[in-house]
Amino acid sequence: MTQRLVATILLTALGTVAIAKTPVATGTGGAVATISEQASQSAITILDRGGNAIDAAVAAAATLGVTDPFSCGIGGGGFMVVYLAKEKRVITIDHRETAPAAFTPAVFLDNGKEMDFDTVVASGQSVGVPGTVRGWDEALRRYGTMSFRQVLSPAIDVAGKGFTVNTNFSRLVDENTDKFRRFPATAALYLKDGKALPPGAQLKNPGLAQAYRTLAKGGVKAFYEGPMARAIVDAVNRPATAPGVTVRGGAMTLADLANYEARIRPPVRSTYRGLELYGMPLPSSGGVTVFEALNILEGWDLTALPRPQAEHLYLEASRLAFADRNAYLADPEYIDAPVAGLLSKEYAAQRRKLVDMNQAASGPVAAGDPYPFQRDASVPLRPASPAALRQESAHTTHLTVSDKEGNIVSYTFTIESWGGSGIVVPGYGFLLNNEMTDFDFAGPAPNVPEAGKRPRSSMAPTIALKDGKPAFTIGSPGGATIITTVLQTIVNHVDLGMRMDQAIDAPRLSERNGTATDVEPGFAGSPQAAALAPFRQRWAAKPEEIGAANALVFNPDGTVTAVSEGHRHGIGSALVQKRAH
Known part of the structure; x- marks a missing residue:
């Protein structure tokens, strides 16, 4: 049997009931794929209670805030x-x-020099005004059918009764022990005798259960105003630290929280091999960059090429798209980015000419000039050349849900680094983000910090239609590697003919216009790597697991297949309301 067919890790739910965790499921009705069994179960519970995909997505996300708190949360x-x-x-x-509002472009400079990245991460200075609760509220009010009280119920149950810590959870705590030790509220929740909670330990989070109950009763205002808002501001500006530990505080105000607004934006749209693709627009660079790379690749018949050459072209298209991403993309309320030009098929044809069919570029390539393809009478001045690509955290989560009516959600959310800033809000049990480190620390660059600005992201939740009907969804965590994971999975599925589970499980190669391509453990000496050797591709010296994707595939017979990871991140969880026979 294959690993996916078995996928039979048995989780112990509340210490008693064994639940089989499977990364692939096909059936009818609603479907969900997340990285957490409890989160997927929460979505199915809400669907079974008559909720729609939007209701179920919020329920799954809230539960992920309990079981996967180091990658996401309120x-x-x-x-x-x-x-x-x-x-x-x-x-x-x-x-x-x-x-x-206190931010300026010099906020991460000390005497004109960039501050140490890791020092900024574990501080109140790195914390942005949280948007998750406002986003959930917008989703439910506009497109859902249920209230906070209803959709938060499963997550409150998991947080209150507890869950069993698995190996992956314990490993993530262990890797962040130094950060968590700095903050007593965090250490009390995730450490025991100064060390990571071991696999098999039962973890309850009464503080988060209370936070969710407060939201269930008081709605969105209970987060952005009142006692919880004051607790957030205090935790950011005056982080409570262990004896002898000093970290920088932030400058967040109650007004920053009260003034926070979500944005309803039209999706970025493109086409590829007969598919209509919809993705996230700026300030996420994910949709634009994935679609630009696909436009470049569309000029070649990848199905007719040997697989190593097709993979070589994928890597080079990604390199070119990333060069443009880094040069032009940022918050659209602050930067007039040339998105139409970047997504032009004619511009892609121009960029395609730079690719050597048989040899990788010798190193980072220059950004192109999309402005002649912008078709915009109000063309802005061209920005200055970008600085080198900054470090970007790879720690996020993605989930996807559909319902029996055909509504679909593809959702990526995050607190940035594993464990975010490391600061748990005392009494409320949730970690604060370190999202401000997604800004470039120095300019000139489109993505420098400014008051009220949203840092550029790489999140790329994507929905594909075929002949006007849903075909598939795809998304992943992974910082800037999100873009390459989504891009490579689409190429694997559409061009190389892999089933979605095969496309997700395949070894990941992430070329982001650097001197070498990031790969996963075991790849460098593999036959696949050997087949790419003649193209002079270079592999990074330190391999790491890349992404944790989730997808839905809408089959011609009316069934839906939910797909999660088959071996990464402890194996994912795919569920359907009614299994196909």
Whole structure:
């Protein structure tokens, strides 16, 4: 049997009941794929109670805030792409964190020099105004059918009764022990005798259960005003630290929280091999960059090429798209980015000419000039050349849900680094983000910090239609590697003919216009790597697991297949309301 067919890790739910965790499921009715069994179960519970995909997505997300608190939660933000079946349209909800009003472009400079990145991460200075709760509220009020009280119920149950810590959870705590030790509220929740909770330990989070109950009773205002808002501001500006530990405080105000707004934005749209693709617009660079790379690749018949050459072209298209991403993209309320030019098929044809069919570029390539393809009479001045690509955290989560009516949600949200800033809000049990480190620390660059600005993201929740009907969804965590994971999965599925589970499980190669391509453990000596050797591709010296994707595939017979990871991140959880026979 294959690993996916078995996928039989048995989780112990509340210490008693064993639940089989499977990363692939096909059936009818609603479907969900997340990285957490409890989160997927929460979505199914809400669907079974008559909720729609939007209700179920919020329920799953809230539960992920309990079981996967180091990658997401109400202390962060995210991007939701929604297909509304009756209206046959796609909308997006941007609830990315914003910079406090006190921010300036020099906020991360000390005597003119960039501050140490890791020092800024573990501080109140890195915390942006959280947007997740406002985003959930917008989603439910506009497109859902249930209240906070209803959709938060499963997550309150998990937080209150507890869950069993698995190996992956314990590993993530262990890797962040130094950060968590700095903050007593965090250490009390996730450490025991100064060390990571071991696998098999039972973890309850009464503080988060209380936070969710407060939201269930008081709605969105209970987060952005009142006692919880004051607790957030205090935790940011005056972080409670262990004896002898000093960290920088932030400058967040109650007004920053009260003034936070989510944005309903039209999706970024493109086409590829007969598919209509819908993704997240700026301030996420994910949709634009994935679609530009696909436009470049569309000029070659990848199915007719040997697989190593097709993969070589994928890497080079990604390199070119990333060069443009880094040069032009940022918060659209602050930067007039040339998105139409970047997504022009004619511009892609120009960029395609730079690719050597048989040899990788020798290093980073220059950004192109999309402005002649912008078709815009108000063309802005061209920005200055970008600085080198900054470090970007790879720690986020993605989920996807559909319902029996055909509504679909593709949702990526985050608190940035594993464990965010490391600061748990005392009494409320959730970690605060370190999203402000997604800004470039120095300019000139489109993505420098500014008051109220949303840092550029790479999140790329995507929905694909074929002949006007849903075909598949795809998304992943992974910082800037999100873009390459989504891009490579689409190429694997559409061009290389892989089933979606095969496309997700395949080794990931992430080329982001650097000197070498990031790969996963074991790849460098593999036959696949050997087949790419003649193209002079270079592999990074330190391999790491890349992404944790989730997808839905809408089959011609009317069934839906939910797909999660088959081996990464402890294996994901795919569930359907009614299994196909």
